Amino acid sequence: MAETSIDSLKGTLAQKRASAEAQGQAVRALKASGASPSEVESAVNSLKALKVEVEALSKELNSRVSENGGGNRDDFRQGVVNALERRLFYIPSFKIYRGVAGLYDYGPPGCAVKSNVLAFWREHFVLEENMLEVDCPCVTPEVVLKASGHVDKFTDLMVKDEKTGTCYRADHLLKDFCKDKLEKDLTLPEEKAMEYKRVMATLDDLSGKELGSKLKEYGIVAPDTKNPLSDPYPFNLMFATSIGPSGLSPGYMRPETAQGIFVNFKDLYYYNGNKLPFAAAQIGQAFRNEISPRQGLLRVREFTLAEIEHFVDPDDKSHPKFKDVSNLEFFMYPRDEQKEAKPFKKLQLGDAVKKGNINNETLGYFIGRTYLFLTSLGIDKERLRFRQHMANEMAHYAADCWDAEIESSYGWIECVGIADRSAYDLRAHTEKSGVQLVAQEKFAEPREVEKLVITPSKKEVGLVFKGNQKKVIEALEAMKEAKAMEVRANLEAKGEVEFFVCTLGQSVTLTKNMVSISKEKKKEHQKVFIPSVIEPSFGIGRIIYCLFEHSFYTRPSKAGDEQCNVFRFPPLVAPIKCTVFPLIQKSEYEEVAKLISKALTRARISHKIDITGTSIGKRYARTDELGVPFAITVDSSNSVTVRERDSKDQVRVSVDEVASVVKDVTDGDSTWTDILSRYPLHSSYSSDEGVLIGDIHSKS
Incomplete structure (x- = not known):
């Protein structure tokens, strides 16, 4: 896999760099000790060989990163987005008013894909x-989201451009900086690389103060203007409203x-x-x-x-x-x-x-x-x-x-x-x-059970921890049995214990009067939990x-002077399952196309008829870009061809059977390979555009 091979290359490169550094130190030590010229020359040659390997590995890594979305990543993404917006899969909402960031409309094919996925x-x-x-x-009442914790905790840390007021997510800026360094700076020392990896791995642990400190340490500024940033502060991500x-x-x-x-x-x-x-x-x-x-x-x-x-x-x-x-x-x-x-x-x-x-x-x-x-x-x-x-x-x-x-x-x-x-x-x-x-589970016979009972003293916890009372109590009540017994033992032996509260991100000191932990035996006729x-x-x-x-x-x-875009959607999610093309504008073919359309509708197969005078090759290209897996071309009154999008192979099928053939493949009851084995491969079409060779005019 690409990711694994890139990681492996990075590891090998780091090892070779370390070897080169060690060999360089060895060369300096030999020179300082007055070693013989032959010993120094041998050590220098080894150092040169290692440098050649480092350079070769660096070039290969650059190449791999580019192939897998590094150098060409932006171009590939732009190609995808251009095709999606041009074919109206999705577009920015309120486009005529210059849009609103983070809001998008799904167009007809996008709605169809989304509907199929759901x-x-x-x-x-x-x-x-x-x-x-x-x-x-x-719309949800505040009390519900207060209970779930969203009102108090559903926040991200935000920073502002101190001159323009533009807002940014602080952790995104730090993550992007570290990621950019790790991916693009191939001369990055191993110590620094490990530091950036540690920062990325612990982003969720950083307080606002720690996050702000890192932004300043790395000299991170507003990406658009390069202006200085404010200190991070929390911003609740929910849209507030009022009911009534x-x-x-x-x-x-x-x-x-x-x-x-x-x-x-x-x-x-x-x-x-x-x-x-x-x-x-x-x-x-x-x-x-x-x-x-x-x-x-x-x-x-x-x-x-x-x-x-x-x-x-x-x-x-x-x-x-x-x-x-x-x-x-x-x-x-x-x-x-x-x-x-x-x-x-x-x-x-x-x-x-x-x-x-x-x-x-x-x-x-x-x-x-x-x-x-x-x-x-x-x-x-x-x-x-x-x-x-x-x-x-x-x-x-x-x-x-x-x-x-x-x-x-x-x-x-x-x-x-x-x-x-x-x-x-x-x-x-x-x-x-x-x-x-x-929930309840009734027992056939009463059972003697031993239950863990954790009873925090809200008064004592509140006196010490004030606004953090609820978080401490929640953490106490969520303790597993082994942890609870450990806490109880420490409280009995020492009178206090250090207790980590995840939602605070720090340990607090508990005393004996703050919580009672015991195990009680009792007979139960049912379990309520x-x-x-x-x-x-x-x-x-x-x-x-x-x-x-x-x-x-x-x-x-076919001309070779431009690229055709294709979406290889499986039939399961394709916005349109097949298209129906009369080869040429001829009433006889158009009537056959309408009959096939009715049969496809009865089979509940989404489809589209295209009776424009455009060449069949261009019509294929249009629907390939929409991800349509099959195209039916009407070139006679008795039989038609069915073309598969990715292989561009075609088979000849009778008009009466064609709807059931397409349904079998789109429903997953048959594969295209099954269809190729059942019906004759049609070879009178060119492999590139499916255009009849030599006899278009004779049919017209």
Whole structure:
């Protein structure tokens, strides 16, 4: 894989540079010690050889980076975007008013691709798992998002150009600086490279003060004007609004769709017969007031999310269908590999769960199903990886979290987040609303159970930690049993203990009067518990953009003087499944085309008739750029040709059969190879444009 080979080259280059530096020191030491000329000459020759190797490796690395989106990355991206905007897949919103950053409109083919992706998502997840689908409002009361933590915590650190007032995300500026240095400065010393990698790995850990310090240390200024920047300060990303004419009921445009599912848990649980596990799903719009939107569809202010909340007993996270995906093998990047800066590699899903890299079967199951979903859409499996969150990226309540990342011209892009969120969300809404969002399991016989009881003293915690009281209490209540017993032992032995609070990013000192931790035995007739949640969250716009890039390629036209753009969409997501072309403007052919169109409509195959007088080659080129997989050319009243977009191969099929042939391939019941084996290959068309050789005029 390209990424691995580039990383390997970088490692080899670093080793050779270190060897060259060591050899240089050896040469200087020999000269200083008065060694013989022959010894010095031999050492110098070795140094020269190492320098030649370093230069050769540097050139090869430059070449590889360019081939894989380095030097040509911007040109490739611009080619894709130009084709997408020209064919109206998407365009900037409010274009005639010069647009608004971070807002885009989908045109007809873009809407069709999006609709097909969402239809397949429903089929692949909602139908397969018998999920309960809901549709909740975008406008959300403040109290809901206060309980979930979004009002207090949904912020990014922002800096301003001190002269123009232009705003930027502080972490993006720092990340871009480090990434640019690592990718383009091939003379970068190894120590500095490791420093930049450490900064990128710990961005989420940096406080506003630390982030500002790094910006100043590296001399980072406003990218557009080179003006100095302000110190970083928090900015809440939610769009505020008010509900009702009085303005007294504050609300927000939802930043995610998940909270609508959580607040409906009690009713959904009842609807499901009071049984676990079950999953609820929602597709809908979400809104984030991004500080400095960029990267087209990858970072926008309004976007479509498809989210699943799978509710499960926290003591049993097995999955009955895990064996269906356990043999899948694909690129994974566990946190231990990231810590040591090792390249990611292919792992078997079953092994990753068995070894504990992935926390549990249900989380692993959804990782596997997500891999199958993305690759079925047309995402290149060699440019798809699942990266585990580092410890500093995860919330204190999360058991595990993985991102499906897709490589694009912008680098690796997080497109799906798959997290085990434990019971945090339902617990938070239970406390805020006073409604018990719990599940029950009745026992056939009473059971004696030992329960961990953690009781923080709100008064004592509040007196010491004041505004941070809630964060400290949440962290205490989220403790696992082993950690809780350790804290209790230290409190009993020493009277106090240092306790790390993830949401504060620092340790605090607890004393005995702040928390009571005990284990109690009691008989229970049923188990009442707050379910854990495994949450796969899909950024549909990001997936679609990466699909556009992975599907795009160019090929020379017949004349050879220009390149033709092609989107190799699988039939599953193609905006139009086939086109119907009368070869020439002739009433007989046009009537046959209309009959075929009716048959395609009855088969529910999206299609388009083109009866313009344009040459057949140009019509093929137009639809190739739209990603249409098949073209039917009418050149007689009895049979027609069917052309496949990427191979440009054509077969001859009778008029009566052609609709069923196209349906078989677009539905996935047959492959194009199957069709080639069933029907005669049509060779009277040129391989480039499908134009009849020699007898166009005779047919007219």
